[in-house]
Amino acid sequence: MSEYAIELKGISKYFGVRAANEDVDLNVKKGEILALLGENGSGKTTLMNILSGIYYPDAGHIYVDGQEVNIASPKDAYHLGIGMIHQHFKLVDIFTAAENIILGLEDGQRVINMKDVNAEIHKLMDRYGFDLDLGKKVYDMSVSEKQTVEIIKMLFRGAQVLILDEPTAVLTPQETDHLFEVLRNMKADGKGIIIITHKLHEVLAISDRVSILRKGHYIGTVNTAEATETGLTEMMVGEKVVLDIDRTDPVDPKKCLEIRNLTCLNQYGVKALDDVSFTAMSGEILGIAGIAGSGQKELLEAIAGLQAGTGSILFTDPETGDTEELLGKDPLKIKQMGVSLAFVPEDRLGMGLVGNMGMPGNMMIRSYRNGRGRLLEQAPPRNLSEDIKDRLEVVTPGINYPVRRLSGGNVQKVLVGREIALAPKLLLTAYAVRGLDINTSYTIYNLLNEQKQKGVAVIFVGEDLDVLLELCDRILVLCQGRVSGIVDARTAKKEEIGLLMTRHGAEPALEAQAGQETGKEVQDA
Amino acid sequence: MHSREKEPFVRIKRRDNIPLMQCIFIWAAAIALSLVVCALFIFAVTHSNPGAVYRSLVDGAIGTGRRTWNTVRDTSILLATALAITPAFKMRFWNIGAEGQILVGGIATAAVMRYWGGNVPTFVLFAAMVIVSILAGLIWGLIPAFFKAHWNTNETLFTLMMNYIAIQLTAFFSIVWEAKKGSGTIGTINQKTQAGWISTSFLPDVFGKFNYSINVIIVLAITIFMYIYLKYTKHGYEISVVGQSENTARYAGIHVKTVILRTMALSGAICGFTGFLLVSGSSHTISTSTAGGRGFTAITVSWLSKFNPFVMILISFFLVFMGNGSTQIASEFQLNESASEVITGIILFFILGSEFFINYKLVFRKGGKEETA
Numbered sequence: 001m002s003e004y005a006i007e008l009k010g011i012s013k014y015f016g017v018r019a020a021n022e023d024v025d026l027n028v029k030k031g032e033i034l035a036l037l038g039e040n041g042s043g044k045t046t047l048m049n050i051l052s053g054i055y056y057p058d059a060g061h062i063y064v065d066g067q068e069v070n071i072a073s074p075k076d077a078y079h080l081g082i083g084m085i086h087q088h089f090k091l092v093d094i095f096t097a098a099e100n101i102i103l104g105l106e107d108g109q110r111v112i113n114m115k116d117v118n119a120e121i122h123k124l125m126d127r128y129g130f131d132l133d134l135g136k137k138v139y140d141m142s143v144s145e146k147q148t149v150e151i152i153k154m155l156f157r158g159a160q161v162l163i164l165d166e167p168t169a170v171l172t173p174q175e176t177d178h179l180f181e182v183l184r185n186m187k188a189d190g191k192g193i194i195i196i197t198h199k200l201h202e203v204l205a206i207s208d209r210v211s212i213l214r215k216g217h218y219i220g221t222v223n224t225a226e227a228t229e230t231g232l233t234e235m236m237v238g239e240k241v242v243l244d245i246d247r248t249d250p251v252d253p254k255k256c257l258e259i260r261n262l263t264c265l266n267q268y269g270v271k272a273l274d275d276v277s278f279t280a281m282s283g284e285i286l287g288i289a290g291i292a293g294s295g296q297k298e299l300l301e302a303i304a305g306l307q308a309g310t311g312s313i314l315f316t317d318p319e320t321g322d323t324e325e326l327l328g329k330d331p332l333k334i335k336q337m338g339v340s341l342a343f344v345p346e347d348r349l350g351m352g353l354v355g356n357m358g359m360p361g362n363m364m365i366r367s368y369r370n371g372r373g374r375l376l377e378q379a380p381p382r383n384l385s386e387d388i389k390d391r392l393e394v395v396t397p398g399i400n401y402p403v404r405r406l407s408g409g410n411v412q413k414v415l416v417g418r419e420i421a422l423a424p425k426l427l428l429t430a431y432a433v434r435g436l437d438i439n440t441s442y443t444i445y446n447l448l449n450e451q452k453q454k455g456v457a458v459i460f461v462g463e464d465l466d467v468l469l470e471l472c473d474r475i476l477v478l479c480q481g482r483v484s485g486i487v488d489a490r491t492a493k494k495e496e497i498g499l500l501m502t503r504h505g506a507e508p509a510l511e512a513q514a515g516q517e518t519g520k521e522v523q524d525a
Numbered sequence: 526m527h528s529r530e531k532e533p534f535v536r537i538k539r540r541d542n543i544p545l546m547q548c549i550f551i552w553a554a555a556i557a558l559s560l561v562v563c564a565l566f567i568f569a570v571t572h573s574n575p576g577a578v579y580r581s582l583v584d585g586a587i588g589t590g591r592r593t594w595n596t597v598r599d600t601s602i603l604l605a606t607a608l609a610i611t612p613a614f615k616m617r618f619w620n621i622g623a624e625g626q627i628l629v630g631g632i633a634t635a636a637v638m639r640y641w642g643g644n645v646p647t648f649v650l651f652a653a654m655v656i657v658s659i660l661a662g663l664i665w666g667l668i669p670a671f672f673k674a675h676w677n678t679n680e681t682l683f684t685l686m687m688n689y690i691a692i693q694l695t696a697f698f699s700i701v702w703e704a705k706k707g708s709g710t711i712g713t714i715n716q717k718t719q720a721g722w723i724s725t726s727f728l729p730d731v732f733g734k735f736n737y738s739i740n741v742i743i744v745l746a747i748t749i750f751m752y753i754y755l756k757y758t759k760h761g762y763e764i765s766v767v768g769q770s771e772n773t774a775r776y777a778g779i780h781v782k783t784v785i786l787r788t789m790a791l792s793g794a795i796c797g798f799t800g801f802l803l804v805s806g807s808s809h810t811i812s813t814s815t816a817g818g819r820g821f822t823a824i825t826v827s828w829l830s831k832f833n834p835f836v837m838i839l840i841s842f843f844l845v846f847m848g849n850g851s852t853q854i855a856s857e858f859q860l861n862e863s864a865s866e867v868i869t870g871i872i873l874f875f876i877l878g879s880e881f882f883i884n885y886k887l888v889f890r891k892g893g894k895e896e897t898a
Contacts, residue, residue: 306775332778343776351772357765364762365777374758 002066005030005161005192006051006082011060013046020046024060024218026211028161028192033183035207035224036196037236040292040463043216044196048163052084053077064161083154084163087170089146091138097145098134101153124155128185131178143268144175151182161192168202169293170270180206198291200229200502214238233498237465240494245445245470247490248453253281254318256426256457257303262327264298264309272298273309274481282318282425285448285458287472287489289465289497295481296461297346300428303459304343305331315339317425318455342424344416346431346461348408352415355404359385359396362403363418388417392443409440416447427451430461445471465494477501536888543883551879559875563868571858578854585853586846596842596849598737598807601744602799603841606823608744608751608834609795612788613666614824615755615832617768618673622684624820625691626665626793628813630658630800632691632698634721635714635811638804639702642720650721654801662797663790665691670789674782688820695813713809723806740806747795752834764788796820829876847872 007027013020021043028034038044049055051062053074062069064080071077077084091100102117118134125132132148141149147167154162164183168176183193183206197203203210203224210227212219212235219235257280266272273295280286288296301307303326313326317339324337334341345351353362363381371377385399392413396406403414416432429448433441448471452458462468468475472489477500485500564575571578587593606623613620637654645653669683704712715721725738755761767774767784774781804811822844830836851865858864 304776305778330778330780331776332780335778345776347772350770351776354766354769354773356769361762361765365766365773368759368762368777374760376757376759376762378757 002063003029004063005032005065007063008047008051009061009063011047011050011057011062013043013050013055013057019216021050021057021213022216024213024216026218026221028194029208030160030192031187031190032209033187033193033195033207035203035210036194036213037198037200037203037210037232038213039236039465041215042213042236044213045165046216047213048084048165048194048196051077051082051161051163053082078157081158081160082163083157083159083161085147085150085154085165085167087165089150091146091149093139094137096135096137097132097141097149097152100138100149101134101156103153105157121152121156124152127189128155128182130182143170143270144172144179147171147179155186159191161194162186163194163196165196166198167195168197168199170268176202198502200232200499203227203232204229212236229499229502230495233495233502237494237498240469241466243466243470245442245467246449247470247473248449250281250284250473251453251455253283255316256280256282256318257459258312258314258316259303260312260314262299262302262309262311262313264295264302264307266298272481273302276311276478276481276483278476278483278486280426280457280459282457283452283455284473285452285460285471287468287475288459288461288478289463289468289475289501290478291501292463294478294501296430296478298481299478300343300345300430300459300461302327303426303428304341304345305329305334315341315426318457319425340422340425342419342422342427344412344419344427344429344432346434348411348415349404353403353411356402358398358400358402359389359394359414360399362414363388363421366418366422384418384421388414388421392417392447408435409437412436412440412444416444420447420451424451424456427456427458428461429459431463432460433467434463441467465497468497469494479503534889537885538888540884540886548883551882552876555875555879556872559872562875563871566867566871567854567858570860570864573858578858581854581857582847582850584850585857586850588853592849592853594735594737596845597741599845599849600838600842601737601741602803602807603819603822603826603845604837605744605747605799605802606796606819607826607830607837607841608747609792609799610820610823611751611792611827611832611834611837612755612761612764613792614827615768616764616785616788618670618785618789619681620666620669620684620789620792621681621821621824622665622669622687623792623796623823624816624818625684625688626662626796627800627803627816627820628688628691628695628811629661629665630797631804631811631815632695632800633657633661633797634801634804635698635702635711638714638721642715643718647720651805654721654805655798658797658801658804659794660797662800663794666789666793666796667786670786674785692813695811695815699812710812711810714804714811715809721805722809723802737807740802743802748834748838755832755834760784760787825873825877829880844869844873 004027009025011024012022024043024047026047036044046055050057051071053071053076056072062071064082069080071080092103095103098114098118098121101121102112121134130148130152132145132152136145138146138149151162167179171179187193195207204227207224209221209223210232211221212232214236260277262273262276263271264273276295276299288299290296298307302309303313305326309327311327314323315326316323324339326334326339329337349355354365360381363384364376367381368376370380382399388394389396389399394410394413396410403411406414412432419427432444432448436444448458448460460472469489469492474486475489475492475497476486477484477497479501484503487496560579567573567575567578585592586596606627610620610623634654634657637650637657641650641653665687669678669680669687672678672683673680699709699711702711703709723739725733725736727733728738755764763774763779763784766777766779767781771781774784803815808815826837826840826844829840847869848865851868854868855861855865
């Protein structure tokens, strides 16, 4: 018997040439809660997918209870007593809780006695303090109940190690408290628990130790008792890297977009944006920082007319001074009102482009309504395609080649090129350089800077703090759908943004101060 | 730590792009193979020379003038049905309800013929038949589209079920309108007056002699219309975008619901019109077998031609040719109808199976050398 429930030694996993994990060590003791902390793309989920048998590591060793093991499939992980609770639940909607819990059990029995099963599950629930109606159908359940079913399912299968991927992201504070209570009971029972979370105050509240990953590398492990929020943030974001992105001062900034008290619900009916207010100015790049899923997607989609919500989104044409309300209008309506808005969405091939079409077909997404009558214009999209291909050096066998077969960087050039060709007043970009090589990334930064110099209000949702700090003029930080601060990108420290990203419930003073500054700029202008 | 899994003997790999010549070669090979297997089947049941059997196949399809015209007639109706479902399919709306949409169009046509035939001027009669057949098909297509657009119901099941309702309706009217008491069939409508029959006698030359030349001309016009509609119009573009990605469509400001409704209205309308062509233009009666499974065969035609209307002409001709030809085999060699269906089935199996080799290639293990099958 080993002290450790699980030990990972020197785990590496590569996707192509990119290292998702490189030489990562990690261990969880029995009867311990380990928090796994890291920014977006730091390799947490890849590492946990290796443990649960979804990915196979390219190098390294895994020990369960002191024995070296080979986890080649989720089935292997299950037999080793490793249970993973994903962010997106994997339950059968029309089954009851109990039916989901016993689904796929291999106990060799052909007949299921639901009465015995229920009694057994109840015993388990009493032991850890769960509260659940076993006869309830999944489609009637709240998110928290579904999560409970997932956890019981894993325990019922005899899991000794539980991995929870951001379990509190979808829970209310009360539900979170109850989850923590259950986790503590499980810990007392000798289970090893790994919890992935971005919320530092939760890390401090629930865990015994914290392991930190950064850009696929293992940074270190600290005892929670000795950890502070600032210390953890520094380990998480690391030293500032100098990138040398050109940044000019905004020229004659004017109010272009004013958002007041914007609140939106996501598909689960949970608040994705909560009372968000800010102003974006023409001729500046406003960065949006935040942990993935903090409401960035909903914010941009609400501005673009793809997401419903309450509050107000006012667009002011910097030249004419005309003001229009955008909230509650669809993209066509916004376009018809004469609002010149360009949007580079996160899902390039799934939302911004049609993968099976060539460049001209994709240019038409913005322009197919042009021209009189019912027929499509043929020449303008073709000319625009040729122009973008030459100017942005898109590598493609021909403009009619389906864009889904182009490399990620070229796909993005097609999308950004088309959006910039709209000559927008407001340009929204979401993760514009994700997955792109250095050269293409700089091409994109230059294009955005050009737009800024032309007086466009650019909103840049990003994940790399170094880029945000060097490219943007101001940075708005979202945390859990709320604005936790707006900082000046020229003077802000990386740790400051890191703290704002993870601080649940922003300090109102900071927000108010930032707002006042913005207000002053407007008046000066 | 772990031994790498042995590479399997053969892997299936998706093709990115296939040269046209290779594509034609695969098709030719599939047809040749299917003819060989058919020959084996024929020899097994008839013990006659497959060569003679294939001669009778060609004879059955285009052996005489009348047979040729029948093949052309059936081709035009199958082509019309395939054209009708294509816009819906391009939108990834699986309309397998063409059968029912044709039948309701046919019922509507038959009703006008029966009640108005001889009572109103010919022009009014035809206008009425065309309008009600189109409306009937349109409504039959719109019902599942409405539910899909508003509540995201499964259109495949919905359109399929609508077929059975249409078949039952046809059976109902067969009894209401039955010619002889208790026969349960309508018989030829307006046999004496031929009111509401599409007549070609006023046309010059060969067009006048051939009863179905108007059908053929109309369907060719629909073919050209559909080609232009899908490829060169704003509506056609919206259909493609909605079919590829609803999110992109929303992003482009396309009203997805409107496009679904509009496209299914068009699809149903052409099906209903095909029902008119069948009843007024060729069979002059209606029964539950009037559509004759064309609503389903049309799916094969539409898919095999990759939604290209001009390729559909060839594919539907080929399928009808094989179908009519094998009926002749069945009668000449004293086999029953099922034998011809077996032959058509074998051929379809190989053609549809060839799609696999067009989309994927087999990679064999040997020394990393990639071979194509």
